[in-house]
Amino acid sequence: MRAIEIRNKYLNFFKAHGHSIIPSAPLIPENDPSVLFTTAGMQPLVPYLLGEHHPSGKRLTDYQKCLRTNDIDEVGDNRHLTYFEMLGNWSLGDYFKEESIKMSFEFLTKELGIPVEKLSVTVFAGDEDCPRDEVAASCWKKAGILDGHIYYYGKDDNWWIAGETGPCGPDTEMFYDTGKPACSPNCQPSCDCGKYVEIWNNVFMEYYKDEKGYSKLKQQNVDTGLGLERMAMLLQGKETPFDTEIFKPIMDKLVELEKVDLIESRRIIAEHLRSSMMIISDGGRPSNLDRGYVLRRLIRRMIRHMNKLQINLDEISTLIDLNVDTLKGMYPELEKNREIIKSVIIEEKNKFVRTLANGEKEFNKEVNKLKNAGKNIIDGKMLFRLYDTYGFPPEVTKDLAIECGMEVSMDEFDKLFKEHQEKSRAGATQKFKGGLASTGEMETKYHTATHLLNAALKQVLGAHVHQRGSNITAERMRFDFSHDSKMTDEEKKQTEDLVNKWIQDAIPVERLEMKKEEAVKMGAEAMFIEKYGDIVTVYKIGDISIELCGGPHVSNTKELGHFKIKKEESSSSGVRRIKAILE
Ligand code: SER
Numbered sequence: 001m002r003a004i005e006i007r008n009k010y011l012n013f014f015k016a017h018g019h020s021i022i023p024s025a026p027l028i029p030e031n032d033p034s035v036l037f038t039t040a041g042m043q044p045l046v047p048y049l050l051g052e053h054h055p056s057g058k059r060l061t062d063y064q065k066c067l068r069t070n071d072i073d074e075v076g077d078n079r080h081l082t083y084f085e086m087l088g089n090w091s092l093g094d095y096f097k098e099e100s101i102k103m104s105f106e107f108l109t110k111e112l113g114i115p116v117e118k119l120s121v122t123v124f125a126g127d128e129d130c131p132r133d134e135v136a137a138s139c140w141k142k143a144g145i146l147d148g149h150i151y152y153y154g155k156d157d158n159w160w161i162a163g164e165t166g167p168c169g170p171d172t173e174m175f176y177d178t179g180k181p182a183c184s185p186n187c188q189p190s191c192d193c194g195k196y197v198e199i200w201n202n203v204f205m206e207y208y209k210d211e212k213g214y215s216k217l218k219q220q221n222v223d224t225g226l227g228l229e230r231m232a233m234l235l236q237g238k239e240t241p242f243d244t245e246i247f248k249p250i251m252d253k254l255v256e257l258e259k260v261d262l263i264e265s266r267r268i269i270a271e272h273l274r275s276s277m278m279i280i281s282d283g284g285r286p287s288n289l290d291r292g293y294v295l296r297r298l299i300r301r302m303i304r305h306m307n308k309l310q311i312n313l314d315e316i317s318t319l320i321d322l323n324v325d326t327l328k329g330m331y332p333e334l335e336k337n338r339e340i341i342k343s344v345i346i347e348e349k350n351k352f353v354r355t356l357a358n359g360e361k362e363f364n365k366e367v368n369k370l371k372n373a374g375k376n377i378i379d380g381k382m383l384f385r386l387y388d389t390y391g392f393p394p395e396v397t398k399d400l401a402i403e404c405g406m407e408v409s410m411d412e413f414d415k416l417f418k419e420h421q422e423k424s425r426a427g428a429t430q431k432f433k434g435g436l437a438s439t440g441e442m443e444t445k446y447h448t449a450t451h452l453l454n455a456a457l458k459q460v461l462g463a464h465v466h467q468r469g470s471n472i473t474a475e476r477m478r479f480d481f482s483h484d485s486k487m488t489d490e491e492k493k494q495t496e497d498l499v500n501k502w503i504q505d506a507i508p509v510e511r512l513e514m515k516k517e518e519a520v521k522m523g524a525e526a527m528f529i530e531k532y533g534d535i536v537t538v539y540k541i542g543d544i545s546i547e548l549c550g551g552p553h554v555s556n557t558k559e560l561g562h563f564k565i566k567k568e569e570s571s572s573s574g575v576r577r578i579k580a581i582l583e
Contacts, residue, residue, distance in 0.1 A: 061090070091220075286344070519538050
């Protein structure tokens with residue numbers, strides 16, 4: 001069964017069981033600057049898990065584009081991926097353990113046709129925070145899981161929380177027996193010898209964890225996640241996701257293009273290319289900070305491995321075209337963004353090629369020095385210098401180091417890198433503040449107009465629009481935002497009309513104070529979340545806009561007069577600039 005068929009079966013199955021199909025949120029969280037990328041299907045749903053009403057109801061299902069970077073160094077082996085797709089279904093205070101387990105069992109055995117002998121499940125063993133999950137175990141027995149196929153584990157295995165605090169609870173995981181021989185008489189689902197592969201995780205999310213400990217949520221939720229690539233691999237009887245139709249065309253093409261045969265490099269190229277394309281398509285651009293830095297690392301590492309296989313770097317364009325064609329059935333946005341993806345990756349490649357030559361020379365010089373001194377560790381300072389001066393991502397240095405038998409001290413690099421990021425952020429904050437420095441009556445009006453413009457652009461151009469900068473004088477406003485193409489006259493007019501409509505609607509502008517986490521949960525937009533303290537001011541304009549912001553603002557949109565866009569132009573790569581006035 002191909003991945004897209006699995007996805008469709010999943011969504012249709014849960015639809016038939018009363019769930020609304022909701023769209024995947026973008027890979028770059030829309031209004032949540034506290035995380036870099038969407039890492040699980042539940043992430044965009046946190047407010048609803050906490051009790052807010054979801055417009056599509058209490059039973060939801062979707063496929064969610066996810067990116068996890070903690071295992072980036074493992075990519076190249078036979079299973080790790082950075083980008084993956086998570087199929088999920090949710091009960092927001094509706095059904096709980098019994099129905100959730102019954103549906104999972106039915107989906108796996110009837111819809112996907114997995115023989116029951118191949119399934120094992122794990123449930124929470126219980127501790128001082130939460131009792132042993134006999135309920136889940138008995139639901140599994142009732143559903144049809146075989147005797148001896150239910151295992152009890154503690155918090156390490158059967159408890160799920162995203163990060164340190166938030167909604168959480170005991171989970172039950174489903175495992176697929178690949179049929180490989182057991183590694184020992186004790187071989188169980190928790191063993192990672194490869195016999196058992198985790199395929200689905202149902203979290204019974206009824207707790208909330210904060211610094212003080214656990215409390216009960218208002219409602220009992222279910223949050224499930226099924227990794228699509230892995231399921232496709234198992235159902236197709238393949239050893240790795242790279243052997244499925246998702247990666248096969250690009251893997252084959254790489255074999256055709258390469259002069260050196262290294263399977264790990266081929267996998268890294270295929271994997272990082274797909275992830276980079278997905279990030280760019282959802283509005284990400286390479287930079288030296290946060291999200292942009294992850295993208296930069298992915299692209300640069302891919303290029304480094306193309307060099308390793310001695311593939312002509314001009315072939316990147318062919319590889320992108322091939323991947324768009326392979327994946328556009330699953331992600332139509334790739335087709336739409338084909339040219340942007342190409343130009344962003346090629347531009348980053350060109351930058352990297354320019355620095356690579358210098359960096360490698362420097363690297364070799366330093367390594368020779370170290371070797372002559374009888375040392376075999378490259379310290380963090382040198383890693384950082386290669387990064388800072390030569391644009392060398394530490395992974396690349398690490399790869400090079402391993403090739404010449406050296407070790408690297410990542411901890412020290414991480415420390416220096418953090419300091420560097422903090423400095424860059426402080427600089428950016430200064431700039432941001434500068435943009436709002438003086439606030440007379442006109443500036444205050446422009447400031448409110450900025451929030452309306454931000455909201456209007458999102459409606460007209462799409463959710464990828466985020467503020468990238470702002471500058472206000474008494475005479476005009478300037479607003480920079482993420483978007484790739486020139487706005488059409490029609491788009492400009494629609495944007496103007498929307499802003500003017502909101503002005504005419506005479507909407508009150510509310511100033512609220514709340515905890516930063518609450519604001520993030522409410523979906524408040526913020527350009528630099530780090531610049532704010534624990535308690536933040538949020539400006540809310542009806543249902544139109546909610547932003548973390550220091551103000552000041554007018555008290556009603558009707559005070560703004562008439563809004564007019566004077567100019568729309570490029571500001572930098574992937575960023576557009578609007579100059580507008582109030583008349
Ligand atoms: N949130 C859980 C996970 O990521 C289930 O979706 O595994």
